[in-house]
Amino acid sequence: xxxxxxxxxxxxxxxxxxxxxxxxxxxxxxxxxxxxxxxxxxxxxxxxxxxxxxxxxxxxxxxxxxxxxxxxxxxxxxxxxxxxxxxxxxxxxxxxxxxxxxxxxxxxxxxxxxxxxxxxxxxxxxxxxxxxxxxxxxxxxxxxxxxxxxxxxxxxxxxxxxxxxxxxxxxxxxxxxxxxxxxxxxxxxxxxxxxxxxxxxxxxxxxxxxxxxxxxxxxxxxxxxxxxxxxxxxxxxxxxxxxxxxxxxxxxxxxxxxxxxxxxxxxxxxxxxxxxxxxxxxxxxxxxxxxxxxxxxxxxxxxxxxxxxxxxxxxxxxxxxxxxxxxxxxxxxxxxxxxxxxxxxxxxxxxxxxxxxxxxxxxxxxxxxxxxxxxxxxxxxxxxxxxxxxxxxxxxxxxxxxxxxxxxxxxxxxxxxxxxxxxxxxxxxxxxxxxxxxxxxxxxxxxxxxxxxxxxxxxxxxxxxxxxxxxxxxxxxxxxxxxxxxxxxxxxxxxxxxxxxxxxxxxxxxxxxxxxxxxxxxxxxxxxxxxxxxxxxxxxxxxxxxxxxxxxxxxxxxxxxxxxxxxxxxxxxxxxxxxxxxxxxxxxxxxxxxxxxxxxxxxxxxxxxxxxxxxxxxxxxxxxxxxxxxxxxxxxxxxxxxxxxxxxxxxxxxxxxxxxxxxxxxxxxxxxxxxxxxxxxxxxxxxxxxxxxxxxxxxxxxxxxxxxxxx
Numbered sequence: 001x002x003x004x005x006x007x008x009x010x011x012x013x014x015x016x017x018x019x020x021x022x023x024x025x026x027x028x029x030x031x032x033x034x035x036x037x038x039x040x041x042x043x044x045x046x047x048x049x050x051x052x053x054x055x056x057x058x059x060x061x062x063x064x065x066x067x068x069x070x071x072x073x074x075x076x077x078x079x080x081x082x083x084x085x086x087x088x089x090x091x092x093x094x095x096x097x098x099x100x101x102x103x104x105x106x107x108x109x110x111x112x113x114x115x116x117x118x119x120x121x122x123x124x125x126x127x128x129x130x131x132x133x134x135x136x137x138x139x140x141x142x143x144x145x146x147x148x149x150x151x152x153x154x155x156x157x158x159x160x161x162x163x164x165x166x167x168x169x170x171x172x173x174x175x176x177x178x179x180x181x182x183x184x185x186x187x188x189x190x191x192x193x194x195x196x197x198x199x200x201x202x203x204x205x206x207x208x209x210x211x212x213x214x215x216x217x218x219x220x221x222x223x224x225x226x227x228x229x230x231x232x233x234x235x236x237x238x239x240x241x242x243x244x245x246x247x248x249x250x251x252x253x254x255x256x257x258x259x260x261x262x263x264x265x266x267x268x269x270x271x272x273x274x275x276x277x278x279x280x281x282x283x284x285x286x287x288x289x290x291x292x293x294x295x296x297x298x299x300x301x302x303x304x305x306x307x308x309x310x311x312x313x314x315x316x317x318x319x320x321x322x323x324x325x326x327x328x329x330x331x332x333x334x335x336x337x338x339x340x341x342x343x344x345x346x347x348x349x350x351x352x353x354x355x356x357x358x359x360x361x362x363x364x365x366x367x368x369x370x371x372x373x374x375x376x377x378x379x380x381x382x383x384x385x386x387x388x389x390x391x392x393x394x395x396x397x398x399x400x401x402x403x404x405x406x407x408x409x410x411x412x413x414x415x416x417x418x419x420x421x422x423x424x425x426x427x428x429x430x431x432x433x434x435x436x437x438x439x440x441x442x443x444x445x446x447x448x449x450x451x452x453x454x455x456x457x458x459x460x461x462x463x464x465x466x467x468x469x470x471x472x473x474x475x476x477x478x479x480x481x482x483x484x485x486x487x488x489x490x491x492x493x494x495x496x497x498x499x500x501x502x503x504x505x506x507x508x509x510x511x512x513x514x515x516x517x518x519x520x521x522x523x524x525x526x527x528x529x530x531x532x533x534x535x536x537x538x539x540x541x542x543x544x545x546x547x548x549x550x551x552x553x554x555x556x557x558x559x560x561x562x563x564x565x566x567x568x569x570x571x572x573x574x575x576x577x578x579x580x581x582x583x584x585x586x587x588x589x590x591x592x593x594x595x596x597x598x599x600x601x602x603x604x605x606x607x608x609x610x611x612x613x614x615x616x617x618x619x620x621x622x623x624x625x626x627x628x629x630x631x632x633x634x635x636x637x638x639x640x641x642x643x644x645x646x647x648x649x650x651x652x653x654x655x656x657x658x659x660x661x662x663x664x665x666x667x668x669x670x671x672x673x674x675x676x677x678x679x680x681x682x683x684x685x686x687x688x689x690x691x692x693x694x695x696x697x698x699x700x701x702x703x704x705x706x707x708x709x710x711x
Contacts (some may be wrong), residue, residue, distance in 0.1 A: 003691030014131070016017050038121065042072035045110035046047035048123060049589045052085055052105040054261050055154040055321065057690045063105075064114040065069025075123060077109050078131030080163060082124045092506040106133040106156065127165045130168055132160050132282065136337065137299050143332050148705045149616070149682040149689075150322025158320060159297035167276035172285035179257055181231040182224050184218045187680045189554055190366050194223075200225060200305055200340050201232040207334065209352045211594050214563035216530070218344065219245075220253035222307060225342055226288055227256055234304025234339075235287035239296050239326045241313035244508050248526070249309075251292050255621040257288075265291030265298060270388075277353075293318055296326040296333075302513035306330040307342040312349040312556045317708055325706065329350060346563045346593070350604060351611045365594060375591040376534070376565040376572035379404070386536065397492070401575045405489075409496055409514045411571060414526070415534040416489065416518045417561045419541045428649050429451070431472040438462060447475075521557040530566040532573075532620070539585070548609060548710045552600055555584040559593060565634035614678035616685055619646060619660075619668045620701035628701045632688035635680040643669035670710065 004303050023226040049062045067075050074079065084100035102124055114120060133156070141155040173202050181201050186192030192208070199206040212218045226236040240246050243266055251515030253262050263277035263286050280286045282299045289298040308316070308330050316326040325342070334341040341361060366374075381398045397405065408414040427436040427445050436445040438455035445453045445462055455461040468471055491499045498516045507525035510517055517525060521542070558576060578585045587596035605612040606708040618625050625643050634640075643673055644665040660666035672686035675679045685703045692698060 016701075020119075026629040041070040042067040042069050042075075044072075045112055047114045048075055048081070049082055049108045049111060050081060050105045050123075051108055051152055051156065052083065052103055053153050053157070054085070054103065055151045056691045056693060057686055058153055060151040060153070060690075062108055064111070064116050064120055067110070071123055071126050074126040074129040075107060075110070075578075076129070076131055076132040077107050077135075080132065081105055081107055081129040082127055083122050084124055091391055106160075108133070108138065128163060128168060128289040130279070132279075134299050135280070137297065139334075139336065140297065140329070140333060143253060143336070143509040144329055145322060146679065147328065147332075147682060148322035148324050148644075149686040149703050150308065150324075154321045155324070156417075158294065158324070160316060161275050161278050161294075162271060164272045165277040167272045167279065170276065172276075172283045173260065174282040175285050175287070176261055178231050178233050179261065182227045182256060185220065187221055187222055187224060189213060189370050190360070190364055190621065192364055193226070196342075197225060197228040200228040203232045203234060203304065205304070205334070205338050205340045207341035207355075207429055208343070208364040209348065209356050209361045210342055210364040211348055211366075212344050212346050212399070212563075213567070214376070214559075215369065215374055215567065216526070218309070218346075219248040219603050219625045220256070222249055222250040222309065222342070222344065223256045225307065226253065226262070226305060228259070229305040229340070230261065230288055232304060233304050234280050235289075235300035236305040237289045237298055237300050237303060237330075237333075238291075238307040238309065239316070239330065240292060240309045241288070242522075243292065244506070244526075245309060246290055246292060247508065253288070253290065260286075262286060262290055263550050265289055265295040267292070267294065271601065292414055292601055293326050296329040298322075302334060303339040305338045305340045305342065306333050307344065310345040310560070311343055311352060312345065312552065313706060320616075323599075323704055328706070346559045347552075348594045348597040349556075350597050350601045353594065353601045354611050355600065357598075365593065373569055374567045376562055376574045378562065378574045378589045378591070379528075380585055380589065380626070381575060381577045382579045382581075386686060397535070397537075398575075398577060401537070401577065402492070404533045404573050404575045405493070405535060406514070408531070408573065409493065409516070410532075411514075412512055412566075413510055413515045413517055413527045413533035414528060415524060415531045415561060415564060416516060417521060417524065417534065417536045417557070417558075418518060419521055419538050427475045429467040429470060429472045430474040431467065434467055434469045436467070436475055437463060439465075445530050445708040453543040465643045471589075474558060489518065499525075519561075521561070524561050524564060526564060530570070530572065531567060531682070532565050534561055534565045536561060536574065536578075539576050543578060543582060543584065548604075549708070550599070551582070551584040554578075555587055555593060555596060558584075558588050560589075562588065565627075583696050607674065610710070613676060614659035614673050614675070614681060615707065615710065616671045616681055616703060616704055616705045617668055617707040618643075618671065618685070618701060619666055621664065621699050622667045624698040624701045625667045625669055627698055628685075628688050628689065628692060629669060631691060632684050634671065637674055638677070638681065639672045641670040643667035643670060670707075 013647055027293060046067050048065050050065055051062055081316060082102050085103040086100040133643050137159060141152055141159055145152045145155045184194040184197055187197060196208055198205050202682065222238055226238060229236040238249060240249060246264060246266055250264050265274060265277060281289055284301045287301060289295055289300055306380060308327055311327045318324055333339060357362050379400060381400050405414050426445060429436060438445060438460060439462065440460050445455060448452060453465055455462065493516060496514060496516055498518060499507065499510060501517065501519040501523045503520065506523045510525045510527050512528040530650050542557060543550055563576045565574055576585060576588060583596060618628060644667065646660060646668045671681060682705050689701060689703060
């Protein structure tokens with residue numbers, strides 16, 4: 001059968017198909033979005049720019065997706081979406097992009113058209129209409145990623161908690177009106193304290209490095225600073241190193257302002273509660289946040305104060321890529337959001353001292369006469385004193401420490417700080433003091449509860465140890481763990497209860513009754529009414545660590561413990577077993593952490609060490625480290641230190657972030673640049689890592705900017 005013009009219907013259909021195909025290929029706008037489902041597109045702004053949850057550096061950019069019409073209302077900037085990722089050009093059929101695996105992400109913005117030349121895949125799903133990625137949070141995450149040579153997706157994983165549908169479905173409470181301006185209280189002990197609070201209440205952005213007086217008042221003082229900020233109509237955020245400190249500040253804020261004015265953001269809260277409280281902050285229902293490290297990204301509206309307690313604590317440096325430090329994140333927020341800054345602690349880090357020296361922040365300290373009244377009396381026991389002391393040679397405590405403990409127990413609890421956990425971690429020959437080492441690998445021998453000698457490196461049991469220097473067979477502990485110390489103190493003071501606090505079991509508080517509290521550094525519980533005395537044992541073990549920050553860290557741990565002791569006017573005494581002529585010991589005796597930080601900063605400036613310079617570490621297999629450094633376009637004047645072999649972790653010990661895989665030998669190189677070149681260094685190393693990933697050459701190389709452990 002034929003038609004009137006002599007053409008068959010089949011021929012007409014073929015012609016129409018050819019016309020459609022030619023029009024499709026000749027379209028003038030190659031970036032017009034096409035969906036693989038063929039669904040209608042949003043009438044306005046049909047392109048969504050998305051950051052996908054892929055932390056690899058060579059994918060650290062935005063990707064464009066088409067917005068179907070039925071998702072138009074919910075696909076707003078900041079919401080979570082699910083997209084298909086990884087579909088190449090070979091998966092485009094008839095102008096429709098197909099394939100790829102589903103992956104989560106966030107919409108950054110909506111656009112009228114895309115820069116991408118080709119068909120776009122469509123958004124697969126809007127996971128939630130709740131906008132969680134605010135423009136301020138996006139800018140902060142981008143700045144942090146650039147500083148630490150990381151990816152935006154990795155930072156967003158740290159900044160935004162996982163979604164919980166039940167928490168998201170519940171409305172947040174109505175915001176409360178600003179509270180009344182609190183009284184300065186114990187802030188009057190600091191000459192600039194009341195003025196600092198007034199500036200916060202006025203809406204200004206004062207920046208201070210606060211050397212807090214010893215004693216129990218710092219939580220109430222921090223709460224007062226936050227309350228003054230709230231009274232001025234702005235938000236406040238305080239980050240602390242651990243849950244015990246968070247608990248103390250939480251109690252102080254509740255006592256000052258009542259319930260409902262602040263939230264606590266910690267990992268211990270659980271996913272639903274934490275996300276619900278995080279949403280209350282983002283929605284503006286609550287404007288005060290207290291939390292551990294992850295709270296540094298909390299989206300507080302109209303931020304007026306960022307506070308950080310004890311910025312030298314290693315817990316404030318995140319172990320997840322790109323490993324940012326809370327201090328640097330909060331400093332960035334203070335700069336970009338115009339917030340006040342309160343960097344506080346019983347000690348002062350060199351980074352804080354640099355902020356004062358450069359004029360970025362002002363010191364907030366008490367007069368010397370106030371410090372002397374609040375601080376305990378500090379006595380030292382050096383090595384020569386221990387040699388002359390028969391009691392110290394035969395027992396765990398020197399006579400001075402034993403007498404201080406006995407006197408202190410008459411008035412309350414006594415704190416004993418031991419720098420190692422466990423049971424006699426390090427042993428030496430009793431006769432010549434030569435370190436006891438494994439006969440197979442020369443690793444240090446340790447004693448277990450069973451009495452067996454075990455190598456700390458290879459795990460081999462030493463059956464019949466004999467000193468290679470003098471032939472002796474008797475051992476003594478050079479650094480005794482907290483459990484062994486508790487046993488020996490229990491025998492020395494049989495009528496006194498002994499409590500231990502360490503990594504496996506950390507106490508928060510202890511009663512005011514007489515007791516011996518044996519603790520590892522950082523795990524010291526708070527005593528009701530303060531400790532009557534404190535014994536800081538084996539100080540050389542902290543000072544002798546092969547690290548640039550050994551002296552600063554030893555002083556921080558000592559002063560944190562000593563700050564829990566009653567003041568000298570109340571009879572509080574601290575005994576430290578360390579050489580009295582050393583700078584950190586002298587700073588403890590004088591209770592002058594700021595002076596120690598200033599002198600330490602001057603020494604590092606002379607040697608070109610951080611924080612005066614900027615550094616990055618590059619670790620990996622030797623060939624991979626050499627390849628990355630040779631291909632990196634480092635800033636002018638950059639200095640490469642090393643590489644040197646990286647010491648592997650002891651056999652049987654848990655792997656830490658940055659440790660090489662079992663059986664592999666890694667090198668580490670340090671790259672040092674002048675002040676002001678940190679951004680260029682991070683960009684150069686990120687570019688070099690990205691290039692290796694694209695070429696798929698060699699093994700993994702780990703880059704860490706501002707590594708805390710320089711060796």
